[in-house]
Amino acid sequence: MSVTIIAEAGVNHNGDLAMALDLVDAAAAAGADAVKFQTFKAEEIIGRHAPKAEYALRATGADESFLDMVRKLELDEAAHRALIRRCAERAIAFLSTPFDRPSLALLAGPLGLKTLKLPSGELTNAPLLLDAARSGCAIILSTGMSTLGEVETALGVLAFGLLDESEPPGAEAFARAWGTAAGRQRVAERVTLLHCTTEYPAAFADVNLRAMDSLAQAFGVRVGLSDHTPGIAVALAATARGATVIEKHFTLDRSLPGPDHQASLEPAELTAMITGIRQVEAALGDGIKAPAAAELKNIPIARKCLVARRAIAAGEMFTADNLAVKRAGGLASPLGYWARLGTAAQRSHEPDEPLDP
Template sequence: MFKNFHSDRCYVIAEIGGNFTTLEQARRLIDEAAGCGVDAVKLQTYRAQTLSSRVAMFDMENTGVTSQFDLFNKYAIDEKLHHEVFLYAQDKGLDWFSSPSHQSDVDLLERCGVGAHKIGSDDAVNLPFLRYVARTGKPILLSTGMCTLEEVRRSVDAILGEGNDRLILLHAITSYPTHPQHVNLRAMQTLMETFPQLDVGYSDHTVSPVASLCAVAMGARVVERHFTYDKAADGPDHMLSADPAEMKWLVDAIRAFEVMRGNGIKRPADSEKTTRRNNRKSLVLTQAVRAGDRLTAESVAIKRPGYGIQPRFYEQVLGRTAGRDLDTDAVLDWSDLA
């Protein structure tokens, strides 16, 4: 399923679930996402009747105070639309999967032939559900918003206990939107240290792409951002979604960073070969000397270029004698010394 997942680069997911209710809207989102260079699109799979009681309320910045049941009922999509959206994403060369919220949602996605499952933070500690998903044998991306580290341990153990080790952990903050002081990207690194056998990434609910880019620089293997064609469109997630310009900037910045990151070996870059020779310094004569003259601090200085005797040998050269006649500004070589 993860045909676009490569070991040497970050996997970028455009979360379009909740930002469409028609195939036309979904196609527009997928077209825009593909044009931005993302690796995958993700949906949300739920039915209000199996997700929320009628007394559950939202009280978040992006929703205000409103009925969860009514909001989920408004934005739920049926199985036919799932199939159509997934096929369209596949035709565009994107990976595709969804976040189920109930066992029946998992079954629907399995009928669609989904190759992975994303677990939202609301189900991060729902151990019976995690075990059910794990038994599909498919890769699982687990968001860990609202979790303590011990809760994450229990969830990881539940999934691994079903024999499924195809698990990716995503640091997340379940605030919509998430403000900078709450992002806490170092917690993502705590997950990396605690679960070194697992890939770790970041699910971003901030209002700009900066946090996702920072997460990649701090080692995220996966980043997920909500995606929209219009931040002002109807729906609670559009305001915290990246628009095409932001997503394109993010993907381009991530790919540029991955080139800049290099291999970690501290050595001169290929591009430095000429400047290393020309711009470093060597031992250079400040006056002409004749064969047999003793070299002194008055006759030897440290100057550019860098292809002569290195400055670290300055004290060793002082007191030596010239092996031949040398002009002012001669760049000293060991063969010049007696």
């Protein structure tokens, strides 16, 4: 199955619908499978005195509050519909991340999304997780900042919602749902976990890409990577390690004002990443160790064979003095060297002439 590549536009439209539409075009031109935005109501998700993250402070300064910064990045329902239309025109899937319950209801309801991407910061937001599970959508869940135990708890919430349990929700009910074979099966069918390092940009030493393997082994689900590192190397490595989804932030221009531009790829880099991922996929193959079709013609050229070191008369015994191993296009394998010693030549041979098989 081909890796799903999500070009994360996020809030890199700066609240401008025209720029958001340009981001759709850029993601489609780069060959991404989906372009993803963020859906939220600022007052629903940001407290009046909430501090800014360090990366946002570096990008936007301290004069503007976190709430004011986020409020300017909202897209209303009409903008979402315009983006969905543009995605349909450009044959790229539209995705968005809901950060609050009304936004999730909008995406899964009137806007008709079939897949929801939930961010790392919502991994402990049990009410949002439960709504996502009950929405009927497939779920992609990032796991930045979390332990395996926290991921398991989140999967319990999803299992409870996917099983449509009638008992009241709560920690014990979630644990029971995850403990059932049916709950785990529903999760495996509907949920993909993304390993993630929640820092912008993330240092290579903090990526811990092997944790992606740990998620797959611990929970039996599809896994992938939400990559915040500079460049494209880690995305290519994750593909080689079996990622089924790669998500990467991109922007039209890293020098634009806003919280996420500086940690994002520009369009040419996004194209290079997608090209590289597809090349890695092609290179992975089926795992069967056998000659590739393209190699077959090179076997008689590259492999050596048994030849006459000097002229050999018919009936003469083969010895270490008159046998050699060289590239000569013959079919007598050097593996038979010792079996030939002391046997008689069935015919005469010229110097460097291949022996008969």
